[in-house]
Amino acid sequence: MATKGNASVKKLNTGAGEYTGACVVIVKTEWNSAVVDELEKGARRILKKSGVNNIVTIVVPGAVEIPFAIKSYWEVTKYKDVRPGAFIALGAVIRGDTPHFDYVCKAVTDGVTQLNLQLPVPSVFGVLTVDNEQQALERIGGKHGHKGEEAGITALKMVSLLRSFKAHR
Numbered sequence: 001m002a003t004k005g006n007a008s009v010k011k012l013n014t015g016a017g018e019y020t021g022a023c024v025v026i027v028k029t030e031w032n033s034a035v036v037d038e039l040e041k042g043a044r045r046i047l048k049k050s051g052v053n054n055i056v057t058i059v060v061p062g063a064v065e066i067p068f069a070i071k072s073y074w075e076v077t078k079y080k081d082v083r084p085g086a087f088i089a090l091g092a093v094i095r096g097d098t099p100h101f102d103y104v105c106k107a108v109t110d111g112v113t114q115l116n117l118q119l120p121v122p123s124v125f126g127v128l129t130v131d132n133e134q135q136a137l138e139r140i141g142g143k144h145g146h147k148g149e150e151a152g153i154t155a156l157k158m159v160s161l162l163r164s165f166k167a168h169r
Contacts, residue, residue, distance in 0.1 A: 019159060021082075022052050024087070025057075026058070027069045027089050028057065029090070031093075032092035035136045036090055039140060047155070050152075062104070063127055064104055066091060066112065067111025071115060085121060085162065086124060088123075088155050090126045092136050093129050094133060105129045
């Protein structure tokens, strides 16, 4: 994902229609739903603007459950005509007074990383890991941009990358 100074990740160098037929699955958490719903809106806005019409949303209780949902959904759809071209993991983990934050952040990060090594399609990490609600708000259209939109752009770039590999067969 982009930092404040990495504007190139926010640019999509392809035109609408290139993603015709692509399916993107968003897996989002129930926790911190006001923030997570805005992340989803941003990702959907970018995907639809780029011609992705097949967007599936799966809701899980918390961030730790995201990797399980992604892996399970892949397993039941991998042989179907319309299977995911990319997954987007969305959540907002906000630090509290206990070490629970650290465990959740590590679990979801490691889980999504493992999926990127195991599945033949990308899992984009769009989980905010912030110290407070203000930092989360700054990442859904505030001074740090819109991380949901960035996740959508990243998914599109990865779908395009995979399609370019298939062209070299």
